[in-house]
Amino acid sequence: MAPIAASRQQFDEIPTVVGIFSAFGLVFSVSLFAWICCQRKSSKSNKTPPYKFVHVLKGVDIYPENLNSKKKFGAYDKSEAKNKSAMPKNSLHFDLEKRDLNGNFPKTTPKIQSSPDLENLSPKHFAEKKKDSVSPDGLKSITSLSSEDKQDKLGTLFFSLEYNFEKKAFLVNIKEAHGLPAMDEQSMTSDPYIKMTILPEKKHKVKTRVLRKTLEPAFDETFTFYGIPYSQIQDLTLHFMILSFDRFSRDDVIGEVLIPLTGIELSEGKLLMDREIIKRNVRKSSGHGELLISLCYQSTTNTLTVVVLKARHLPKSDVSGLSDPYVKVNLYHAKKRISKKKTHVKKCTPNAVFNELFVFDIPCEDLDDISIEFLVLDSDRGSRNEVIGRLTLGSSAEGTGGEHWKEICEYPRRQIAKWHMLCDG
Template structure:
């Protein structure tokens, strides 16, 4: 009996020992976890981010050397002095340290400083100096330097052409562009990229990557187009569009290069080419075209029926002259858009037939605060759709738009159709 009693006492002591060890392990794990969290927080606070900050203001770059430093915007004093010397007179300079609490810049009034030499000069001497200094030849030279050199010289595009006879593929290598103009007046740089289209069918559309803040971008990108026989190369035309990316609005068009491939011999191998970038040639007609619209106001159901019937004499929106139009319809109530519709795309035609009906519910009685907008756009998969023309119908519209609106208000439940001239988008 004695050994059985001793073993029972031994088993009774085991739970207490296990409880002590588990409590000690829990305290140790919690303290270790807290220590690891504190170390991570301290390392994150002292760590410099390996990336550049996103633009807060357009044209102002933010490169923080240390988040804990007082100057979070800009660079050192030496670099600031260099930037001030490099900035042109007509460019906009933003001093971010002089902003108030709301982030606004204080208004500065420019004072005219009069020098003592000007006060002593007589009117006759001033007029004589003016005649001697300003002449018709000098004016011509000044205007030619400012307008022709700045506008005509848009840079040079370097590329190469090659045909792979084994794979029956046409190869285009966009190498670089040099001497591009600065599209951002604040930072005096551009964010260029290139869109290339093979005309006249526009089946093959490609674009390069965007290179940030450079006027001499080196793309070095190769595009291979399969399924193009060598016999058809002579009938093709390459269209390069050089653009500058804009985060806050539509991308700026720098210029274009048009290369007809007629007479080019690619049988001997790769051909290196360079062409001067010219100003974009937007072939606009005398008008923006016309749109046939039918409207009917149902006063009993308080609905407006809109039928987009036809469009004619639409202008050529690109070099090939083959636009793919469609119509976007926006309904406004008190200058706020409450509904939108759009038609199908009609391929390669300046005279499109839509015949599409839309019914809009009017939120108020009558059409006094209602207006409707028609946007005729050119569909383009490779980039943003360009607006060909615009039309607004409403009580405050002028011309045929106001007359058409007045007629549907006076004669409800009657379908009234009219042609309208489109204005610039």
């Protein structure tokens, strides 16, 4: 009995020992955690807030995206940087001593200045440079403008072109614009920015930042396009669209500049150019094209099957002469839209083949209060999509739209297809 009692006494002491070690471990963990928190708090209080400001807008490389940040924003050459006026290093940092009691920085009105490259260059230098590097067919002579011409004048765009043979990159520097018209009648100013597209493929689309309340914007932004062989430069065309930002509605189009690169030699180095901004020239044809639609009404299931088949003879919606069409389908019940669908975008074609089927549930027993609207739009990544043409099918529709609707009501469960002329959007 004595050995059994001794072993039992030893087992009774084990929980006590475990509890003591657990208590010590808990106290040590809490103390260590509190010490780490105090160290982090003290280190944060001693650090200066990171108010470093990096100006990434001057020189944005577009392709490829997998480059590191050094290559991505190094759009200027060393030779060009030497010619620019020296800027103090502190200008890229906020001055912490100028903050007020609340820690805020005093507001200063930004002053738009012209690009340093253009301050040192006279108009004569621009004319001489263009004469040596560009063929006469691609340039317009500088002539004196009468008072009537100055009223219609939309301003001048200054830019430069360059080709980097080592990286096989095409560089476009949008410098500034002079003499833009005021698009805001109240403040008599504009909020300009520029969209640029390389035609004819429209693969490369870029735009500058918006400069507030100025008619003499200085952008000074460089866009670099990789993977464009020098032999293909002659076949390209640059399209600049000058717009004014509007917060509450669609941006106002000031004008455009179209630069065919045929005959322009970039082998000798950077080429400085300027062009007069002209009114936007949207090439509209006499018609808006045609759309082939197939409809089938299922009276038993009360559904309407719509097949968007083809579009042909679509008008030219921009200067490239090609559209990127797609069709948006809206179903209306008593003039209220109850459903919407859309097809995929077909790239660069006036004759698109969609072959896409949509099934709509009809909320009523007949089609008297039902109508379908087809909108053919031109897809544009940089701005709002423009309506190429419109088509409405229903009992109250005129022409082929009303005839097509009458046929599907008289012959349910039959797929009926018809070509329809698109009207103005």
